[in-house]
Amino acid sequence: MTTPERPNILLISMDDAFAFWRFRNAFGVELQTPNLDRICARATAFHAAYCQTPVCGPSRSSFMSGLAPHQTGIFDNYSEIFELLRPEQMWSYRLKEAGYFCSTGGKIHHGYKPRPPEVHNALYSHEAQECHFGPSRTAPHKDFGGAGRGLGTTDEANDSQYYDHTSADYAIDFLRRYDGDAPFYREAGFHNPHPPFRTPARFKEMYDENDFIMPEEWKQKRESDAFAEASFPPNFPLKNETAWRKTIRNYFSCYSHVDWHIGRVWDALQASPHAKNTLVIITADHGYHMGDKARFRKYTLWEEAAGVPLIIYDPRQDKGQVVKDPVALLDIGQTVMDYAELPPLQDSPGRSLRPQVDGAVQDDRSVPTFFFGSAGIRHGQFRYIYYQDGSEKLYDLESDPWQLRDVSPNHPMLSEMRTRLKQTASQYGMFICDDEACEPHPTEYVSVQEHGKQPVSPPTSGQIAFEPPDPDMPDYPGWRRYFLRPRTDMSIDLPKAWRELYYPGDIGDKAEHLEVRCNDLGCHIDFMGGHQRIALRIFGGRGNDRIETAHDPITAYLQSGDNTVEAGFADAIIVGGSGYDRIECQRAENRVHGGTGDAHIICGTGHDIITTGDGRNIVHGNTGTSDVTIDGGTNVIEVGPGDMVLHFQRTGLPQVVKGYKGGELDISDWNTLGPYDLSSDGRDAILTCGTERVRFVATDVAVLRQALADIE
Structure with a gap:
């Protein structure tokens, strides 16, 4: 920063947004994100950033608290974060306590409406602002087909009624008007590219559906993955390439739509008095499959759903850079604490990314993504997945970026990757209880593998298992989740x-x-x-x-x-x-x-x-x-x-x-x-x-x- 003052912080979040740099030219058509591109030209882009769970609510609960899913106890969208955690456990609360003016608009925590007053008032310094979904269903539109129908509104007068337009307007107004003495923390949450893939028609018309080309590798016979097929089954048959082309066009158009609004916010920041003292973080809750493995969804442990865009702009930077070392989405909390000159978050497995923004090279790190009792890690050129039924998959991302060929049988890295995953999972709050002696730390969640041994005494947090608990287990004090x-x-x-x-x-x-x-x-x-x-x-x-x-x-x-x-x-x-x-x-x-x-x-x-x-x-x-x-x-x-x-x-x-x-x-x-x-x-x-x-x-x-x- 150019001043000794604590920086302002602007957090921008997208919804269901894949790591766009990986897929930019993967389908014969270039994804158009001119605003994210010009930001990256001046920022640090983390090309191997991973969410800690590929589900909206749990992921947001994780990166906004700095805690892993097995520390929050939130694994699906049906658990409300503030029923399990206190507002005081969010790192944004620490900013407010430290004198920051905290402001929000749009979707940051799970849900598109403001938090209840008792939560909002604990975290933010102003009254809640609500973004509404629009335009109405009766607004003039064109049906472009594909999943979600791909509706595109044709009257530009309706553009300002979109959720993302309102969220951007709120952020722009804040950046123009804020003149307080305290540093600010501002959140700008966007809906796109989340289904139902609705945009103004001009964003659909940026792409010709007939230009999209399905990768030939997808058409090859893939090895069976029984646990994945049952736990997060295919939802998009690839036989209908016309439907696929329309659907991927819809997703690309939504990405370009949210990119346009991010550009509006970026321009407002650069035109404001805060341009030289505002840290900007841009990310998403998780990634998204584009039809590979017959899936057009999140909810998996493969790279497509686990990978997220993560961009950190420090105005002291002279030019952009790319970091290819694996990092975690929940690193955001520790990073913000570092820049705000506050003590690190306690019990958080995250790390500050400020050293890497400053050019340092991190050590040999494994970064996990969890789905209930299963887990995957990215380490080096490999992705390793250990499913809860005891099956495992190892993929070499350099030779097989779509993870279509399991190389685990007899691979020299298999044992090391298995050990790394279990150690990393434990560091993030999940103990894998398999056929070996099962002695988890009392505060860890336990993932009991199918037909594996259950712990002798129940963990104080909870347990994830296929089999029912032992009915003869003696009583233990505390409230546990099974x-x-x-x-x-x-x-x-x-x-x-x-x-x-x-x-x-x-x-x-x-x-x-x-x-x-x-x-x-x-x-x-x-x-x-x-x-x-x-x-x-x-x-x-x-x-x-x-x-x-x-x-x-x-x-x-x-x-x-x-x-x-x-x-x-x-x-x-x-x-x-x-x-x-x-x-x-x-x-x-x-x-x-x-x-x-x-x-x-x-x-x-x-x-x-x-x-x-x-x-x-x-x-x-x-x-x-x-x-x-x-x-x-x-x-x-x-x-x-x-x-x-x-x-x-x-x-x-x-x-x-x-x-x-x-x-x-x-x-x-x-x-x-x-x-x-x-x-x-x-x-x-x-x-x-x-x-x-x-x-x-x-x-x-x-x-x-x-x-x-x-x-x-």
Whole structure:
């Protein structure tokens, strides 16, 4: 820097952006990134930078905290970073505490909306600014085809409505206006080149789809990779080259689109008073496959998904340079601390990259990328992958850049690479437990290889395994997470040492049914995912259990604790227990019985069949259709905007209905009690019959009389 002051820091993040220099001319068409190119001409470009996990949320949680995924405990997009980590654990918090004015706009942490106020206010020095997605679907556009349809808006008046345009505008406005005495830290987060590959049409028209050429190597028969096929399966058949050309054109156009906006921010910085004292870091959360290995996606341990662009601009530099030594995405945190003259991050396996920006050559380093219990490393010219089933792959990137030929059998580097991976994984918080003696450090996550030995005592962080935990394992203090990858149908009795059970999100395995019996200490069963994977049958314990699902059908039987069940988008059967239960339905068909305890039941947007239990219950209607049977207990039924049918059984207890404006009533179970009676009590209507009494709050008697006449 040209001044002795601490530098300003500008962090720019793209979404799903591959290491563009590697693919620039790989497909017969040059990727056009003129703005990134001119920045690189004055900066340090790290051509072997790797994310620590090829998944959006976990990767961002990692590089924004400086912690590896097995230190954060975040492995999929269904774990919210600030439910597991505190804002104070982000390195940007340390900047704010050290006197930096901290500012943000766009996607930096996972998600496209600002963080909740308690998080935002802890990390940033101004009110939140929200970027909205646009233009609307009705905006004039052209359909260019390919994955995501490749829509291109044709009216330039709509250009300013794109998420990335808004994010760039916010950053530009900040750079022009900021005149505070404190150094600033500014974040600018962009959406592209993330699907659905929507841009102004002129960016699509930069590329002729017919000019793209598929590499001949892709068409050769590739060796089987069974674990990879099951864990992150192919999603893009290469037989349709026309679809491939359209899709890669869409991705390239999005890259050029975000490049244009990065150029706008760069120009604003260079025109501002901050140009000579602002460090600029440009990166992405992970890479992306372009159709190789029949994949157009992230979620793998190969170079295409693990590699990321990483550019560091130090205004003291005279000219650009390229660093080919492997570096880690989470090195960003330590690098920022170094430039900001702050102490290094504790417990972070990252390293400051400032020495390399200054021209130093690093030592012989291996850099890892993890996917749950599997890991890969880049070391020298090799990529080595050790999958959780014990299979391994070794690729020579100089002779096989697309990693199509496994050279591990009898290769002289195999043993060394295997040792390096295990040592590196341990340094980043994951201990690989295989056929050897398994004695992990207590704070490490343990990856138990298929058919491998489980640790004698559970680690304090968590474990990732194919087999269920040992039901006879003694109790250990603390709250531990068990990530299960069932390869076959199984039944699990959770020992007291394990309090959280997770099914890794969106992993494809062969099991169809899973039965879980919770322990009595209170368990968290989390089966969030983006598609249906397995049918669940869960028996709660006597503690306070929390059960969450998304697309997996579930049958749950609750016991005496105070329990929470969040059913997802697949069918559910839930039987309440004898404690206090909160049961929330979403889409699909759900059957809920309130049990013997108290229950708060929230209907969903599908079709719900609700039977109240013997306690004090509240039932909330929703926009779906609901059949509610009042079969026992005292109940408050809140009718929602959807259709609700009310079936009144004989309970001998007073009931309350709110929001009733007409609809089907069933009192056939009262037939032996004699005639019913209707009366008014203020604004309420009262329905009585023998020992039964129902108060319809704020309902006109005439509305109730008409509903009863319809069933006579």
